[in-house]
Amino acid sequence: xxxxxxxxxxxxxxxGKKILNRLSLKAEEGQITGVLGRxxxxxxxxxxxxxxxxxYRPQEGRIRFRGRExxxxxxxxxxxxGLTLAWQHPARYxxxxxxxxxxxxxxKAEEKDLAEALSLVLLDPRSxxxxxxxxxxxxxxxxxxxxxxxxxxxxxxxxxxEPDSGVDLLALGEIMQVFRLLAREGRGVLIITxxxxxxxxxxxxxxxxxxSVVLEGTAEAVKRYFLSQCEPCQEPAALEREGCSE
Amino acid sequence: xxxxxxxxxxIEIAERTGAAHEAFRSDDAIYVVVHGNEILGxxxxxGVRIEATETDDGIDAAITVERGxxxxxxxxxCFGHLGKEGRQVIQxxxxxxxxxxxxxxxxCIFPNATLFLHAMEGTIEIxxxxxxxxxxxxxxxxxxxxxxxxxxxxRVGPGSLYEGDFTLVEGRVGDLNLDFDVEAWGAKSxxxxxxxxxxxxxxxxKVRDVVRLTGEGSSALVKARVVLSDASRGxxxxxxxxxxxxxxxxxxCTEIVQGRAQAEASPVVKASHPEAEVTHEAAxxxxxxxxxxxxxAKGLSEDESVDVIVSxxxx
Numbered sequence: 001x002x003x004x005x006x007x008x009x010x011x012x013x014x015x016g017k018k019i020l021n022r023l024s025l026k027a028e029e030g031q032i033t034g035v036l037g038r039x040x041x042x043x044x045x046x047x048x049x050x051x052x053x054x055x056y057r058p059q060e061g062r063i064r065f066r067g068r069e070x071x072x073x074x075x076x077x078x079x080x081x082g083l084t085l086a087w088q089h090p091a092r093y094x095x096x097x098x099x100x101x102x103x104x105x106x107x108k109a110e111e112k113d114l115a116e117a118l119s120l121v122l123l124d125p126r127s128x129x130x131x132x133x134x135x136x137x138x139x140x141x142x143x144x145x146x147x148x149x150x151x152x153x154x155x156x157x158x159x160x161x162e163p164d165s166g167v168d169l170l171a172l173g174e175i176m177q178v179f180r181l182l183a184r185e186g187r188g189v190l191i192i193t194x195x196x197x198x199x200x201x202x203x204x205x206x207x208x209x210x211x212s213v214v215l216e217g218t219a220e221a222v223k224r225y226f227l228s229q230c231e232p233c234q235e236p237a238a239l240e241r242e243g244c245s246e
Numbered sequence: 247x248x249x250x251x252x253x254x255x256x257i258e259i260a261e262r263t264g265a266a267h268e269a270f271r272s273d274d275a276i277y278v279v280v281h282g283n284e285i286l287g288x289x290x291x292x293g294v295r296i297e298a299t300e301t302d303d304g305i306d307a308a309i310t311v312e313r314g315x316x317x318x319x320x321x322x323x324c325f326g327h328l329g330k331e332g333r334q335v336i337q338x339x340x341x342x343x344x345x346x347x348x349x350x351x352x353x354c355i356f357p358n359a360t361l362f363l364h365a366m367e368g369t370i371e372i373x374x375x376x377x378x379x380x381x382x383x384x385x386x387x388x389x390x391x392x393x394x395x396x397x398x399x400x401r402v403g404p405g406s407l408y409e410g411d412f413t414l415v416e417g418r419v420g421d422l423n424l425d426f427d428v429e430a431w432g433a434k435s436x437x438x439x440x441x442x443x444x445x446x447x448x449x450x451x452k453v454r455d456v457v458r459l460t461g462e463g464s465s466a467l468v469k470a471r472v473v474l475s476d477a478s479r480g481x482x483x484x485x486x487x488x489x490x491x492x493x494x495x496x497x498x499c500t501e502i503v504q505g506r507a508q509a510e511a512s513p514v515v516k517a518s519h520p521e522a523e524v525t526h527e528a529a530x531x532x533x534x535x536x537x538x539x540x541x542x543a544k545g546l547s548e549d550e551s552v553d554v555i556v557s558x559x560x561x
Contacts, residue, residue, distance in 0.1 A: 053539055075542035084543050091537040094471075094500075095558030104554065105544050153544060 003064075004029045004157050004188040005050065005083075010061030012049050012211075019045045021211040022061065027157060032179055032189040034202030034219055036226055042211040043192045044088060047161045050190075051085040052078045066156065082156030088165060088192075090146040094134045098145055101133045105153035117148035120178050122171050140166035144175070151178055157188040164198050176201055196223045247328065253279050253286040256326045260353035263383050263416070269322045269351075277322040280305050282334055294321065294348075304335035304365075309350075313343040313373070320381075321348060325364075326355030330390075333363040340380075344373035344403075352382040354394075357417070359387055365395040372406045374432060379409035386417030391449075394422045404432030404461065410439045412453075415560045419449040419478070428457045430464040437466040442560045445478030445507065454483040459493035459522065466495040473556050474507035485514040488522025497526040500559065502533055504552070 003026040012020040019042050027033040037043050048056040050063060052075045062071045070078055093101065102114045109117075115125035121144035131137065133145060143166045150158050160179065164172050176198075179189045183203075191202055199205050205222035207215035207230070215225055247255075256279055257270045270277050270287070276294050279287040283300050290296045293315035298307040311317065325336050342348060356362055372378050386392055394414065402408045412424060422443065430437045437457050445451045451474065457466040466486050474480045480503075486495035501509040515524040533555050541551035 051539075051543055054535075074548075075539055076545060076547050079543050079545040084545075087536070087540060087543075089536075091534065091540040093537065093555060093558050095561035096554065104541065104546065149544070 003027065004066060005190065006064040007046075007050065008062050008064070010049060010058035010063065012045060012056050012058050014055060019211050020049060020058070023208075023211065023213055024061075025206050025213055025216070027188045027190045029156070029188050030183055030186045031203040032183050032191060032201070034199035034205035034222070035190065035192045035208055036196060036199040036205055036222055037194060037208035038230060039194055041208040043194070043208055044161055045211070046208070047085055047159050047192055050159060051075055051083065083159070084150055084153055084155040084157075085159045086146045086150045086161060086163060088161040089139070090142050092134050092137070092142065094132065096133050097129070098131050098133055099129045101145065102149055102152055105149045109152055113152065117152045118145075120151060120181075121145070121148045121175060123148070138166070140168070143167060147175065147178060151182065154185075155187060157190060158182060159190045159192065161192045162194070163191060164193060164195055172198070196226050199223055199226075249281070249284065249286050252281045252328055255328055256281065256286075256324050256353075256355050259326075259355045259357060259385055260322065260324050263353060263385055264381075265322050265351060265353060266319070269320070270324075274319065275322070276317070276319075277324065278307065279324040280326070280334075280336070282327050282329075282332060293317075301335070301337070303333050304337070306337040308339045308341075310341040311343060311346040311348045314345040315343075316347040317349070321350045323350060323352040324355065325352065325366075327362065328358055330358050331361045332359075333365075335363075335365045335367070338366065338368040340368065340370045340378075342370070342372045342376045342378040342406075345375045346373070347377040349379040349381070352380065354382060354384045356384075356386050356390065356392055358390070359392050360390040362390065363393045363395070366397065368396075368398045370398065370400040370408070372400070372402045372408055374404040374406060376403065376406040378407070379411070381411040382413065384414040384416070386414070386420060388417050390418055390420060392418070392420035394420060394424070397425045398427070400426070400428040402428065402430045402432055402435040402437055402461075402464075405434050406432055407436045408438070410437075412440070413442045413560070415442060415444040418447060419443060419445045419451050421450050423452045425454045426456065428466075429460055430457065430466060431460045432464065433462040435461045435464045437464070439466070440469040440471070442471045443473070443480070444556070444560055445472070445474040445480055447476045447478060449478040451478065451480040452483070453481070456485045457495065458487045458489055459495055460489045461493070462490045463492040464490060465493065468495070468497045470499040470501070470511075471559050472499075472501040472509065473504070473560060474501065474509050475504040477506045479507065480509045482511040482513070484512070484526075485516065486524045486526075488517040488524040489519050491519055491521040493519060493522040493524075495522075495524040497524070497528075499526075499528040501530040502556065502559065503531065504533075
């Protein structure tokens, strides 16, 4: 069976420094796939490379989505293929209301759909619909609105970069249910996180270190390895010496 | 074109840019419609006095909202010209007496002008405990190069609020030289001034907003949102002077440049009284990549993303 997303040996360098090194991974339909790693491991760079940001185009390797190579496609074209990214620090848009922002993700969405999406991320639609997506929102509120926007878009694969940052612990469990809902609808979810408790709720996980995948397995196995071996974060050479490379 | 047809054409555009449908029709509507130097129509209600006379190249209007009068609907002022060339100089003197509350919407409409001078020289005097908003929206042609010279001097009395809003985003700017000078002389008076301009081609956009806070505990927010595309140029000169005890002011300028456009901003914050506090923020530059990428990840093209960002900023 063809995976929804196949990243095959991509390397990305910025300003002469390799930030992704022959990295490979897969994400499947109907599954939540986790990418776990310490800060600086290259997790967000992986998200940007998959989404097609200009400065993160691979120098080698390829990215396939639903069996089609997308390595050279623009961000827009990838999004129109059904791929999207919820950013770790979503941008703010002065003068754009939450309602209008959500509608950008789904032109056909009715008011009740927008309200449902906000409710799923635990925001009261009556309080938030007419607010602006600008600096008057806290980081956590902005983050939840981004997740609501991704939910409305109904992508084939949603990449969620640190979806837990800025979201309080109590709300996290409920927000994870949104991702589970997406997966149950047959969509793929790729969660990028530095928190093992978030990664442990995934169906399958990868462990990243210094721009490479160093371990792939069940979420529980990756979590155990991460907790026992991965602190502090080490350079790949050290990892190889310890026998924990792929 | 008859005067009636001119009036209908100007009103149609005014309605498209924010005037309510009944703004020029209902019995309680308050309005003045001017084409060039001809007063095509005017209507007033008790509590508002409008005295307007035609001059060689425009009109001279004095409008007073009497003491304690609260207007439930905006007063609509439509100043325009449907021709290609000419000049229009509007002299206006607005008085908002003590305790009065009013919103004025000025529609400056030049849909066909290619070589035109539109000058507004106005004074606004706001009494005590009053509230006044003056919202000016321009509609220009896409090709024209209009000289726009809005000059206003505003004085705000004790406990009063003045909101000034200038918007020139539809059509070409041409050559804009906006000069607003506001003095909040009354204790606890409040001033909010916003200027929104979208320069295109080789437009030049100069915005000068000056607020002097001379009333004890007075406050001001000055906002400028300028988008410059193609080879247009923009200059924002903003100043708030905290000149009284407890005066508070904030100056906030964002200029976005696209293409070969150039922008310059000189926000000046001054505290000429030791117990005043004035702050500012200014940002000039291209639209941040993450803003564009964020929208492209929802399937919008790059141009569509820029449109959403620019429209929001100028809304």
